Amino acid sequence: MNNSLDKIYLDYAATTPVDERVIEAMLPYFNLQFGNPSSVHIFGQEAEAALEGGRETIARILDVSVSEIVFTGCGTESDNLALRGIALERKLRYGADRILISPVEHHAVSRTALQLADRFGFRVEFLKVDSFGIVDPDYLRRIIDRDVAIVSVIYGNNEIGSINPVEELGKICRTHDVPFHVDAVQAAAHLPMRGIGNWCDAASFGAHKFYGPKGVGALYIRKGIPILPIQTGGGQENGIRSGTQNVPYIVGMAKAFELAQTEGLKNQASLIQYRDRIISSALENIKGIYLTGHPIKRLANHASFVFEGVDGNQLLILLDAAGFACSSGSACKTGDPKPSEVLLALGISPQVALGSLRVTVGKYTTLNEVEKFVTTLPLLVNKIRKLLMELKGG
Ligand SMILES: *Cc1c(COP(=O)(O)O)cnc(C)c1O
Secondary structure, three states: OOOOOOOEEOEOOOOOOOOHHHHHHHOHHHHOOOOOOOOOOHHHHHHHHHHHHHHHHHHHHHOOOHHHEEEEOOHHHHHHHHHHHHHHHHHHHHOOOEEEEOOOOOHHHHHHHHHHHHHHOOEEEEOOEOOOOOEOHHHHHHHOOOOEEEEEEEOEOOOOOEEOOHHHHHHHHHHOOOOEEEEOOOHHHOOOOOOHHHOOOEEEEEHHHOOOOOOOEEEEEOOOOOOOOOEOOOOOHHHOEOOOOOHHHHHHHHHHHHHHHHHHHHOHHHHHHHHHHHHHHHHHHOOOEEEOOOOOOEOOOEEEEEEOOOOHHHHHHHHHHOOEEOEOOOOOOOOOOOOOHHHHHOOOOHHHHOOEEEEEOOOOOOHHHHHHHHHHHHHHHHHHHHHHHHHHHO
């Protein structure tokens, strides 16, 4: 029935399995304490207690106030709500019409910004990044002004693993009274999130990136930051996100976040060991391969590469057939052969950018799995290159 059991999962940046303890915490809220948290009666009260308990857990870990946590349907929704909600409200109130984002954002941010430009009269400007995809604070310092509606920067990059100097960027924004949003969806499993309210005004989270369920997220939104609700209705979530809350999933997210930010952060050493083994072995044993993203300032579980003369999709298919689940780094589901915008922003040529590979480990990865992977990868890369040579030669 389950034909993925003997396969090796190396795609934790795409999603993670739900931790058993998280499943256990969620279960009672499907059919025992199933009430609507907005109802007055005891069923509602129980659900509300669970909902608010989850909010308290997350607020305590972030060291922010409970009224600053808004539950959403996913990381993408949190990004959309922050960008669209803050940008539109600041345009309506103050006429601020510039949006500053990095050129290495997740599509949940970049596509939202581009729609705001296309359809709502904003101007989107891209911050400068170096060849590792790390945002330059000095450039932000030079171009920021009160006419900026929002600045949004990815914390830990899903595609190339680089970690941005978000604290420094956030402090620049605060000096200019410009809201700073950080996409922390990928970072939350690996970096301490405590005290983010000291330097950012909004932060997005998605549970399924840290061993919680898919389809639930949270937005930290700092008190006093103007935000237009994108979803209106019954006024739940302080009126910022109407709709009956998904109580079991929120309970699960809170449990998963707590685990990730305590034992998860303590157990980064083995992830780093596996990551570095994958990186050094690939760079040693394969020609025409380059690490993408920063060699040190990168997420503990994240290895990413580009290859000369290798089609990334073809490599993924061969890896899958050999029992390894990896990714090309960007969500190119349709086999659409467009190079990733993130890789192009690093100055990588479109041809080489099509040969990308992302390998991300997680808390259930074993050394044995990593060793199997590092022996297989060079063989498959050679196989693809040999086929290509034969095609050209014939
Ligand atoms: C996964 C991810 C998202 C989207 O989150 P979903 O919960 O899958 O919608 C946004 N930003 C980053 C950096 C991500 O890794």
